[in-house]
Amino acid sequence: MDFKDQIQQLSERISKQKDMITTEEATKNAFIMPMITVLGYDVFDPFEVVPEMDCDLTKRGDRIDYAIMKNEQPILIIECKHCKQNLDVHNTQLAKYFAASNARFGVLTNGIEYRFYTDLEKQNIMDEKPFLVIDATDLSDNDIEQLKKFHKSYYNETEILSTANELKYTTEIKGILSNEFASPSPEFVKFITKQIYDGAIWQSVIEQFTPLVKKSISSIINDIISERLNNAIKNEEQQITPSSMEIVASDDTNSDDTLPDGVVFIDKEKGIITTQEEIDAYNIIRSIVRKQISADLIVYKDFKSYFAIGVSNPSCWWGCRLSFGNRSKCLYIPTDDYKSQERIEINTLDDIFKYADKLEECFAEAYKYYKKYQNKHLK
Structure with missing residues (x-):
């Protein structure tokens, strides 16, 4: 079973079991340890995965839930929370562990949402915002490709860092555009209106153009989808197998070969x-x-x-x-x-x-x- 099949299988299991998980420890056992395993690491090998690794800078006995190791050094630390907890209030805790561990990547997770952090802005100081956020119950192909980079067999720190900066800002840009497309802000409407309207742009003008901008955005998106769909049909229509062909082999296609059984x-x-x-x-x-x-x-x-x-x-x-x-x-x-x-x-x-x-x-x-x-x- 390849990585994609493994991660999709885990995703389905998380979706089915998430309502039954009642503790943080159960979250670790049911969701997070299997995720570490899918990433190719042996959770029972202390040379690969260290549970409760010491991350103490203040003599308070601080420990990170899991540390993924390479050459006896942590490369990825993971702070875990219960699957029903909101992660927004816990990133400062991970930031403290990040500075103490000297790892280049940190993950804050509740077993469903995974937030990946690094130190793009200042070395050894965790960035305020994650460069990658993944919902384990709703994985896109791109999510799977990004997760695969952290697999033991494919891990390359330099390669991940080279794409982390782009991922961080493209994620933020997509979020801004998504919000604007769904509900255009007055500033966005004003920016668009200035390109086509010669008069003074008062509040009444913005209110007049807001539904027009929203309608235009929807129309553009639909046109793009239709165009791609149309091109796909043109490219594929010669290859579509007619429904009447219940057996598609012909004497000409395999004239020199005998087909295997079945x-x-x-x-x-x-x-x-x-x-x-x-x-x-x-x-x-x-x-x-x-x-x-x-x-x-x-x-x-x-x-x-x-x-x-x-x-x-x-x-x-x-x-x-x-x-x-x-x-x-x-x-x-x-x-x-x-x-x-x-x-x-x-x-x-x-x-x-x-x-x-x-x-x-x-x-x-x-x-x-x-x-x-x-x-x-x-x-």
Whole structure:
């Protein structure tokens, strides 16, 4: 299992268990120690992980919860809190430990939110703001890539520091822009209005332009999404497998080769192998969702790392994805408006029927986006 699979599996476990955790110690055992393990460190090896490391500058017996070690020196210290605690009031405690430890990176966490700090502004003095904030229950691909940099096998202090400064400020900029886009401030509206309005900009003018600015921002975002979606469709439409092709191998495609048992198609150039098991799963899912969506719209497309099933174009409007390995079978369904996905392990293809309701909901959502695109672009 690769790092991404491990971290996503932990993310799902945290989401399921967080309401059952009642103490800080339980938070450490259930969430934080497994996270350290996923990062490649042995929590029971004192040469790699030191619990309760002395960080005493004031003779008060101060200790950090965990210190990740390399060459007998701390490279990452971790201060832990209960999973229901707000971290905003605890960063000063970590700052004190940071100065005493000489580590370059510090983490303040409640097992769900992880705030990563370093000393960009003044050496050995922890920055006031984190350069990276990650929600373990809502991981983006970028979050996973940033976490991977702290993995034992990939850790490179210089590389992390080189991106920390950029991450710190881009995170703040994104936060400011997100707030402005959601609710434009008078200053922001005034800045925009000055570019197009020749008269004096009184409060009444700002009030007049505020809804126009907000509407324009929404329109731009929608246009960008539609353009990318349209380009994706153009690039993919020649590759989409028709739903009627339940077995996609042909005599011409593999004329010189005999397909292995259970394999119905091989694209050697792209490294794609389509199995009969995937086709069978597709037919099961199509039988479930065809009650609400025309069967000819439910199509599949095989990729190197997963098998996508969706409405008209599985690259854009996917309802689920399959990942069938020798040891495990996984069904992935989109969540949080396609910002993340839920991983469901199944033992047999019959288990798919257990998730019929979820599949119907996901495909209904995919169909909604498909119709929205059609109404806007194909009239």
